[in-house]
Amino acid sequence: MFQVWSNNRYPRNNSCQARFHTFKTVRDTSQEQTTETMSSGRPIKCVVVGDGTVGKTCMLISYTTDSFPGEYVPTVFDNYSAPMVVDGIPVSLGLWDTAGQEDYDRLRPLSYPQTDVFLICFSVTSPSSFENVTSKWYPEIKHHCPDAPMILVGTKIDLRDDRETLTALAEQGLSAIKREQGQKLANKIRAVKYMECSALTQRGLKQVFDEAVRAVLRPEPQKRRQRRCILL
Secondary structure, X not given: OOEEEEEEEOOOXXXXXXXXXXXXXXXXXXXXXXXXXXXOOEXXXXXXXXXXXXXXXXXXXXXXXXXXXXXXXXXXXXXXXXXXEEOOEEEEEEEEEOOOXXXXXXXXXXXXXXXXXXXXEEEOOOHHHHHHHHHHHHHHHHHHOOOOOEEEEEEOHHHOOOHHHXXXXXXXXXXXXXXXXXXXXXXXXXXXXXXXXXXXXXXXXXXXXXXXXXXXXXXXXXXOOOOOOOOX
């Protein structure tokens, strides 16, 4: 069970609540998760970055509570920690939420030291957030934590087939980001993996965090260097 162990809040507009009210799929809640007491495993610090409103906090809330937030209050540096097992290996996964707005550019790196893995997020329905991966987020991470593994995550995939969303994009001469584009970008920035998920439907959600843990437990050969996070 995930436990919130620090919490600070700031106001920000977001579309999570609106998306909750338009979600028509009835989720099967009949299955109960079995919680076992296990010894605390290796601590892993996972920091989530990306533009504001790409769904970082919704993704974390949906994963840690197993439910989509109906009333969304954004958070900055909200930290979650819980024991979990991946490939038979017990770990204690710490999740660090960050603020993507420019106003927090100087504050955000304070959460980077000792980071084991980064999740760089963009919304598949926000081409600007996709472009900012290469123009802002990748350079920022490489500057502060040059050797930390990264996973590129495309969020809000439930909106990729949403007619209203696609129409709004088309009116601006834009289109949703395709999986192939995400994979190509992941290769370009040398991310360990490219993953996609929906906080609303939870499609691909668990896999994102499983792969984050695997990136630390089974690093690629070029990642087997000691990671150093630089704070300037």
